[in-house]
Amino acid sequence: MDQESDKIAGPTTEDGVITTSANNIELLRWHLDRYDRLRSSTANRASVILSAAAILSAANAVILSQVLTGPIHDRQWLFATFGVALLASTALVVLSLIRSASVLVTSRDSRALFGVGDEVPPGLIFNGTDTVQRLRSFAEFANTVESQQEADIYRAAQVELWIGIKQHRYRYVRLRSAGRLLRWAAVTVLLVLGSVVVALISLM
Structure with missing residues (x-):
């Protein structure tokens, strides 16, 4: 039990007294590890959204083929309605993809992204x-x-x-946005698919 407590508390001096600076560095290391795990978890969830968006894109492609080749194509007002709906669904999927991609990797380095420049000192060795x-x-x-x-x-x-x-906050905000867009895209795809099925049945 004593050995485990020492591991949690951090390094000690020869007389067994834990130094404040050692505690501070140990606490910083714990926070760094924690936020590394959080960023990794956020990236993993963004990957799931990307996979789901790919499925919705495939569904849109199937619906589009039915609209272009089926009897719906001969009804101008119906064709235009489904065309607009598919365009909206595709736009939602693309926006979700863009948001998810920005979670996986940022377009600029952190100093430029957050507009801090040289006001924050360099984190040599720690920051790549x-x-x-x-x-x-x-x-x-x-x-x-x-x-x-x-x-x-x-x-x-x-x-x-x-x-x-x-970085974690920046990516998490975009992950939430991607998730919301994906939910709306899924609802739109479902509604369009149901409407196309009903329209095809009624036109047969």
Whole structure:
């Protein structure tokens, strides 16, 4: 039990006293791990939405083929009505796809996306973009790793956590939007499909 408590509490000094800085770094690491898991979970759910949107796209294609080749095509007002409905359904699916894609990967790096520029210090080693942009050679990278003080590590971890929180919120908002669009797309597809079936039966 004591060993397990030490693992949770974090590193200790030789006399067994837990240092505040060690606790802070351990807490930051816990938050970083948590938001990494949250971002991974959000991306997985976005993948599910993309798969569902592909199914709805296939359903729209089937409905469109029936509208173009069946007796509905000969009724101008009916053809126009279903054409508009299919266009709306397709637009909802495409918007859902766009939103889901922005959850999987952002179009710009975090600093440009959130408009912070250089007002947030670089999170060297912790943040991949900052590291690649500011450390051009392996020698610079190795020197930075060896020379980082505890305060530098703590600040870099803070920067990475802040960016991670912003990224997760950005992606989660778009995931919710994609989910809402997909629900409306599913309802629209169902209504159009039902209407096409009824129309085909009545025209036979």
